Amino acid sequence: MAGLPPVPSPGVVGKKPARRCAEVCLELLCAESVRLFHDKQSGPAAAAALEAVGYRVGQQLAERYTRDKPRLGDTLEIIKFVCKDFWQALFKKQVDNLKTNHRGVYVLQDNGFRWLQRLSPPGPGADPGREEAARQLALSYLHLPAGIVRGALCHLGVTCTVEADPKQMPSCTFTIRIMA
Amino acid sequence: MGIACVAFIGPQNNPMYLRSIDPASDDLYMKLHYVIHCSLDAVEEKVMLKRGPGDSQDAYLGLLYPTEDYKVYGYLTNTHIKIILLLDDEGPVKDEAVMRVFRRLHGLYVDTASNPFHKFGLPLSSPRFDGAVDGIVAIYRGAGASQGGFMT
Numbered sequence: 591m592a593g594l595p596p597v598p599s600p601g602v603v604g605k606k607p608a609r610r611c612a613e614v615c616l617e618l619l620c621a622e623s624v625r626l627f628h629d630k631q632s633g634p635a636a637a638a639a640l641e642a643v644g645y646r647v648g649q650q651l652a653e654r655y656t657r658d659k660p661r662l663g664d665t666l667e668i669i670k671f672v673c674k675d676f677w678q679a680l681f682k683k684q685v686d687n688l689k690t691n692h693r694g695v696y697v698l699q700d701n702g703f704r705w706l707q708r709l710s711p712p713g714p715g716a717d718p719g720r721e722e723a724a725r726q727l728a729l730s731y732l733h734l735p736a737g738i739v740r741g742a743l744c745h746l747g748v749t750c751t752v753e754a755d756p757k758q759m760p761s762c763t764f765t766i767r768i769m770a
Numbered sequence: 771m772g773i774a775c776v777a778f779i780g781p782q783n784n785p786m787y788l789r790s791i792d793p794a795s796d797d798l799y800m801k802l803h804y805v806i807h808c809s810l811d812a813v814e815e816k817v818m819l820k821r822g823p824g825d826s827q828d829a830y831l832g833l834l835y836p837t838e839d840y841k842v843y844g845y846l847t848n849t850h851i852k853i854i855l856l857l858d859d860e861g862p863v864k865d866e867a868v869m870r871v872f873r874r875l876h877g878l879y880v881d882t883a884s885n886p887f888h889k890f891g892l893p894l895s896s897p898r899f900d901g902a903v904d905g906i907v908a909i910y911r912g913a914g915a916s917q918g919g920f921m922t
Contacts, residue, residue, distance in 0.1 A: 649883075649890055650883055650884050650888075652848075652849055653847075653849055653879070653880050653883045653884070654880050654883075654884060656847070656848035656849060657847075657876060657877070657880055659848060660828060660829075661817075661820075661828065661829060661846070661848060662848050745849050745890075746848060746849060746850075747781070747849075747850055
């Protein structure tokens with residue numbers, strides 16, 4: 591269980607165990623931030639605001655997670671870093687699939703996106719209206735992580751736009767378009 | 771003896787922090803600015819050179835170039851922040867000790883950037899940051915480069 595502090599091993603005397611935080615806190619914070627921004631502002635403005643928050647967080651996380659890494663060379667290495675180490679640190683798994691058209695568009699696919707796990711997908715055979723509503727809801731949860739990815743990439747020197755798309759919940763794709 | 775000056779330069783070659791450890795006159799500050807400015811070219815050169823296969827792609831760039839008064843050491847982070855140290859050591863300088871100072875400065879910068887009130891791109895002006903830089907510099911002087919003994 592993520593919330594319980596680890597029992598210190600008997601050999602280590604007087605050393606305080608590292609402080610941990612339950613993962614549910616992050617989930618609740620994300621859900622509440624989405625609700626808060628959508629209550630205060632209408633659709634696109636709320637999305638932009640959440641993306642801006644994510645952008646800032648992404649910049650700070652990029653500083654922290656690239657700290658002891660060897661120098662990242664070209665754009666592909668930076669994207670691979672985001673897919674592996676950055677995703678692992680942030681979402682506890684790596685990106686499942688990376689596709690590129692070699693012309694500046696990269697598609698990252700995550701088959702079990704952690705921050706969408708708590709949203710129930712529409713049942714099989716649900717009518718298109720419900721599916722669309724579920725998709726819109728999932729999209730509102732994806733602005734923040736899209737912003738984080740964009741902030742990290744821009745801070746590492748890759749100017750781009752990031753678009754999230756919840757295809758089959760909880761799987762979703764992030765499309766990165768490099769700006770020349 | 772030891773570290774004369776610490777500088778942080780941002781990704782657009784904008785100076786974010788420049789601090790002379792000993793109190794300095796305006797003239798000395800101009801000179802330090804000039805030396806740091808020249809060192810940015812040396813940083814780019816070193817990065818170009820290191821692109822060859824088999825070279826260590828490390829953040830630490832080593833001695834960039836010696837001037838008459840100082841030795842200039844450089845460090846480039848993945849987020850294109852450059853940390854420049856000016857040493858006025860006369861004797862031989864241990865790379866290990868300088869690398870440790872850079873790592874600590876990098877850690878300090880990461881912690882400072884994680885502050886929610888931090889603004890990227892603007893100069894760093896915080897007494898706490900100054901104090902922490904003083905602490906790191908003092909350890910370098912205290913332990914002595916020749917002994918090279920302190921934990922990262």
